[in-house]
Amino acid sequence: MKKRRVQYANAAASDRSASRKESLLTSALRWLGIDTSRAQYAYGRDPRFGFISESRVADTWTRTTCGYCSVGCGMLVGTKDGHPVAARGNPDHPVNRGKLCPKGLSEHLMVESPGRATTPLYRRGGRGTQLEPISWDEALDLMTSRIGSIQQRFGNNALGVISTGQLLTEEFYTLGKLVQLGFGTRNYDGNTTLCMASAVSGYKLSFGSDGPPGAYADLETADVVLLIGANIADNHPILCNRLRKRPGQVLIVADPRVTKTAMMADLHLPVKPRSDIALLNGIAHILLRDGLIDRAYIDAHAEGFEAFVEFAADFTPEAVSATTGLSTETLEHVAHLYGRASSAFIGWTMGVNHSTQGAVTVAAINNLAILTGNIGRTGGAPFSITGQCNAMGSRESSFTSALPGYRRFENAQDRRDLAGIWNVSEDSLPTARGLAYPDIIEAAVKGQIKALWIIATNPVVSFPNLKLLEQAFESTEFVVVQDGFYPTPTMDYADLVLPAAIWGEKEGTYTNSERRISKVNAFAVPPGEARRDFDIFLALAERLGAKGSLFLGWSSTHDAWLEWQRVSAGRLCDYSSFTWQQIEEQGGAQWGGDRLYRDGIFPRENGRALLHRVPCLPFVEQPDHEFDLILNTGRTVEHWHTRTKTGAVAMLDAMQPNAWLEMNPADAERLSLSQHDRVTVCSRRSSVRNVELRITGIVAPGQVFMPFHFAEQNSNLVTLGAFDPISREPNYKQCAVRVERTR
Numbered sequence: 092m093k094k095r096r097v098q099y100a101n102a103a104a105s106d107r108s109a110s111r112k113e114s115l116l117t118s119a120l121r122w123l124g125i126d127t128s129r130a131q132y133a134y135g136r137d138p139r140f141g142f143i144s145e146s147r148v149a150d151t152w153t154r155t156t157c158g159y160c161s162v163g164c165g166m167l168v169g170t171k172d173g174h175p176v177a178a179r180g181n182p183d184h185p186v187n188r189g190k191l192c193p194k195g196l197s198e199h200l201m202v203e204s205p206g207r208a209t210t211p212l213y214r215r216g217g218r219g220t221q222l223e224p225i226s227w228d229e230a231l232d233l234m235t236s237r238i239g240s241i242q243q244r245f246g247n248n249a250l251g252v253i254s255t256g257q258l259l260t261e262e263f264y265t266l267g268k269l270v271q272l273g274f275g276t277r278n279y280d281g282n283t284t285l286c287m288a289s290a291v292s293g294y295k296l297s298f299g300s301d302g303p304p305g306a307y308a309d310l311e312t313a314d315v316v317l318l319i320g321a322n323i324a325d326n327h328p329i330l331c332n333r334l335r336k337r338p339g340q341v342l343i344v345a346d347p348r349v350t351k352t353a354m355m356a357d358l359h360l361p362v363k364p365r366s367d368i369a370l371l372n373g374i375a376h377i378l379l380r381d382g383l384i385d386r387a388y389i390d391a392h393a394e395g396f397e398a399f400v401e402f403a404a405d406f407t408p409e410a411v412s413a414t415t416g417l418s419t420e421t422l423e424h425v426a427h428l429y430g431r432a433s434s435a436f437i438g439w440t441m442g443v444n445h446s447t448q449g450a451v452t453v454a455a456i457n458n459l460a461i462l463t464g465n466i467g468r469t470g471g472a473p474f475s476i477t478g479q480c481n482a483m484g485s486r487e488s489s490f491t492s493a494l495p496g497y498r499r500f501e502n503a504q505d506r507r508d509l510a511g512i513w514n515v516s517e518d519s520l521p522t523a524r525g526l527a528y529p530d531i532i533e534a535a536v537k538g539q540i541k542a543l544w545i546i547a548t549n550p551v552v553s554f555p556n557l558k559l560l561e562q563a564f565e566s567t568e569f570v571v572v573q574d575g576f577y578p579t580p581t582m583d584y585a586d587l588v589l590p591a592a593i594w595g596e597k598e599g600t601y602t603n604s605e606r607r608i609s610k611v612n613a614f615a616v617p618p619g620e621a622r623r624d625f626d627i628f629l630a631l632a633e634r635l636g637a638k639g640s641l642f643l644g645w646s647s648t649h650d651a652w653l654e655w656q657r658v659s660a661g662r663l664c665d666y667s668s669f670t671w672q673q674i675e676e677q678g679g680a681q682w683g684g685d686r687l688y689r690d691g692i693f694p695r696e697n698g699r700a701l702l703h704r705v706p707c708l709p710f711v712e713q714p715d716h717e718f719d720l721i722l723n724t725g726r727t728v729e730h731w732h733t734r735t736k737t738g739a740v741a742m743l744d745a746m747q748p749n750a751w752l753e754m755n756p757a758d759a760e761r762l763s764l765s766q767h768d769r770v771t772v773c774s775r776r777s778s779v780r781n782v783e784l785r786i787t788g789i790v791a792p793g794q795v796f797m798p799f800h801f802a803e804q805n806s807n808l809v810t811l812g813a814f815d816p817i818s819r820e821p822n823y824k825q826c827a828v829r830v831e832r833t834r
Contacts, residue, residue: 147177153614154181154675156601157195158257158594159736161477162329163603164191165678168199168595168614175199175595175615184678186307186607192328193729197740199595202615204739208577208590209619222588227620227630234544234587235634237569238274241541247275251531251540254281255547256479259599259611260488261651262624263481264658265642266546267490269628272515273637277525278540280491282548283482284528285555288818289444290475291486293453296703296817297461299695300497300663301486304687305436305472306605311336312470314432317343317425319367319456320442324351325728327440327476331355337470341428345370346442348723348753348796349789360425361791364721364825365710366415368448371455372707373411374426376403378462383430385464392691393461395702402704414707430463434470441478441725445824447711450817454703461700467689476604480594483602487664488655492524495655496662500524512658515640527819529812535563542569546624547591551580552734552805555821556812558776573627576739591624592617593736599625599648600674602682608669609679625651663687663694710825711813714793718774718827720758723790724799724806734801750804751783753796754830759786762830769833772797774809774826781833795830799823 149169157164165184169177178199182189211230212222225233241249252270254263270279291301298304310316310333321344323330334342334355344356345367353359362370378384379400389396408419415422429435437459443452457473465471477483488495498505500523510517526534532550534540536559543564554560564570564584572585575593582588596617602608617623622630625648632638638645645651652671659682660667669680692698714721729747730737737743752770764770768784772795782797782804790796799806813822 149177151614153612154610155595155612155614156480156609156679157191157198158480158601158611159194159198160327161479161482161604162186162327163480163601163605163607163609163679164195164329165609166191166195166198170614173615175202181678186603186609186679187329188332190329190332193743193746194737197742200740200742201736202593202595203618206576206578206739207618207621208574208588209621210590211620212577212585212588214586218586222582222585227622230587230589231630231634234571234589235631238542238544241568242275245541248278248525249539249541250274250276250278250544251526251535251542252276252279252544253528253531253546253548253550254279254485254489254491256281256283256287256482256485257547257594258481258485258624259597259648260481260484260602260608261599261648261655262628263485263489264495264655265625265628265651267488267495268513268641269632269637271490271521272519272641273632273635277521277523278531278534279525280528280531281485281489282528282550282553283479283485284492284819285553285821286441286444286478287475287482287486288492288527288820289446289449289815290439290453290477291492292450292815292818293457294475296450296454296701297457298688298693298700300693301493302497302663302683302687303472303475303477303604303606304466305474306681306685307333308685309434309436309470309472309474310334310438313337313340313434313436314470315341315343315428315435317345317429317435317437318352319345319437319439321438321440321476322346322348322350322352322442322725323438323440323476324355326726328728330476343425343428347791347794358421358425360415360417360421363414363416364723364794365446365448366707367443368452368455368705368707369406369411369414370417370422371452371459372403372406372705373408373415373422374429375399375458375462376406376411377408377423377426378430378459379403381427381430383427384462388464388691389462392693392699393702394697394699399458399702399704429459434468435463435465436470436472436474438474438476440476442824444820445822446820447813447815447822448705448708449815449820451703451705455705457700458702458705461702466700467686467691469686472686474604480603481601483604483606484600487602487659492527494520496659497664498662509658513641529814529819529821532560532563535567538566541567542571543567544571544573545581546573547575549574549579549581551583552807553799555807555810555823556776557805557808559812573624575621576736589627590617590619590621591627592621596621597623597625597648599652600671603679606664606681606683607679608666608674608682610671610675612675711822712775712811712825712827714827718829719793720828720830721794722772722774722806722809722826722828723794723796723824724810725796727798730798749783750779750798750801750806751785752830753785753787753790755788755790755792755794756786757792758795759784764830764832770830771833772806772809772828772830774828776811777808779804779806779808784830795828
């Protein structure tokens with residue numbers, strides 16, 4: 092009821108007709124129990140829900156792109172007297188066609204929300220003392236001098252930099268050059284490793300390069316859509332509008348939990364946790380057995396077929412049924428649906444990636460597409476649905492796991508080409524990637540990393556092993572946190588805080604899951620003394636004496652864009668033919684066209700895709716008599732990652748203010764627990780106390796589910812510190828826990 096009231100009030104407040112808006116708003120406010128005679132509510136912001144009444148009538152509308160998930164929705168933000176007052180979907184944008192999710196509809200409220208970072212802060216008295224305001228000049232001088240001192244004593248790689256998936260592509264490109272060539276450290280990675288590294292690695296294993304082959308349009312035209320570990324109804328809700336456009340389309344959802352997406356499906360596959368590899372190999376077995384493969388495509392465009400046939404022979408329906416919990420009849424039915432489809436789409440998100448076998452699970456997904464020729468075909472693709480708004484831009488340009496433009500560190504020609512564009516010595520470019528995110532943290536614990544620079548991410552909530560992270564912070568000499576909000580939990584460990592502009596306050600581009608480059612525009616100015624990340628990077632480069640050599644003549648993100656176009660030209664991720672104006676006018680542009688690999692030629696040495704033999708291994712920590720339940724974690728539609736942004740929007744916070752734990756009725760009865768009890772979730776590492784219990788058939792017996800957004804009830808206290816050996820992505824799911832009533 093409370094949610095319905097909030098929705099009603101906001102619908103009333105955003106009505107375009109001023110007179111009708113006033114009447115609807117008055118009714119809505121009275122329904123909410125608000126005294127409409129009070130000016131602060133009739134003409135201002137309601138502190139409980141964050142909407143604005145009178146000032147909803149905007150005098151200017153700005154086209155931009157949503158800064159939350161990777162769907163990349165086009166939106167219009169209305170401002171009045173320079174202040175953001177309303178948001179709506181851009182009806183002309185091809186991604187969302189005028190629709191927005193709750194986060195997008197309320198995103199403008201975040202810009203002027205309480206808790207923005209407005210001035211540089213420094214612990215002048217050392218750790219254990221309060222952060223105190225300082226000037227920008229002092230902050231930047233301190234940062235370069237202290238990091239310089241550390242690097243002089245311990246080497247350049249004693250600096251570790253952890254970035255985000257939410258900067259502009261132009262900022263990622265600038266930051267990569269600054270870190271690798273200005274500060275001279277190889278130890279630079281992004282929090283995208285915590286969500287998308289396995290997809291990147293899996294694509295490279297199969298096809299030789301990162302880059303989702305398909306497009307959102309495939310969701311509309313496919314005969315069969317198979318979603319694995321992808322609850323798009325909660326996590327990418329606008330994509331749900333793409334489903335069921337084709338008459339007779341079949342939607343299959345494989346997920347241990349009965350998610351909102353599973354409820355939409357024609358067929359839900361409630362697989363046992365971490366049995367998706369068995370399912371994929373089992374489908375491949377049936378496709379091979381029953382001749383439902385495209386042998387001509389395989390012969391022309393793939394390698395490893397004979398070895399794969401021999402490998403898949405062991406994944407009989409009976410064996411796979413025992414592993415997955417699905418009946419043999421269901422397995423046969425699913426394989427036949429997929430194999431007989433003229434076009435079949437497989438999409439996945441964190442349910443696949445968050446695993447110690449995430450990268451090879453992606454390769455197993457790609458196997459099915461290779462076997463049936465569902466690559467480069469309308470409606471057919473193995474499609475990674477990315478997490479953050481610009482994780483793709485980061486993957487392409489940021490100089491973390493690859494050289495910019497999908498170049499390889501170890502490839503001498505790639506280094507030579509890049510050095511020529513930049514007019515730097517080839518020897519100045521690293522020949523191997525530095526440490527990945529989790530390895531940077533472990534190196535800090537070991538004393539190898541002495542300084543950390545953390546940009547637009549909140550690892551105290553998001554990192555999977557909080558105790559290890561705390562040790563890392565305590566072991567370093569200097570920690571810089573650059574963020575648009577203050578305070579965040581991570582700032583408790585910061586020696587220096589740099590206040591940054593956020594979405595809505597800067598101009599550039601994002602690239603979404605379907606490789607669509609979209610324009611991001613500013614409609615507000617940063618609060619207080621906060622600066623745009625790009626400007627912070629250039630100011631640091633100047634203090635390092637590197638601005639002239641790395642960023643000569645640069646003054647805006649458009650300068651970075653123009654150079655990035657040169658760097659990407661001729662590469663798979665080629666941005667060179669698009670201008671900012673074109674991108675804005677046509678609602679984005681897809682590099683590589685609507686689909687990759689239409690010609691069946693892949694960026695591997697022999698031009699062929701590779702079929703991988705992927706073993707199905709048990710997940711790392713199995714339940715036992717002491718920890719008898721399997722914990723799964725995930726997101727909810729109201730919130731985003733660690734709630735740094737959505738927690739600042741009163742409307743979203745009111746919708747879902749606290750974490751909860753879902754448990755099957757059979758387990759609740761066995762443990763003598765009741766609906767809404769306060770429970771403690773315990774693992775071998777730690778515990779999370781005082782969580783609300785929700786008893787529901789959404790989760791199967793023996794399993795529990797908890798959202799990971801909440802710092803106050805942080806699920807990552809109990810999750811494993813285990814990582815994929817290829818991608819270095821964490822295994823956030825499948826750990827053994829017990830649940831008991833909080834005492």
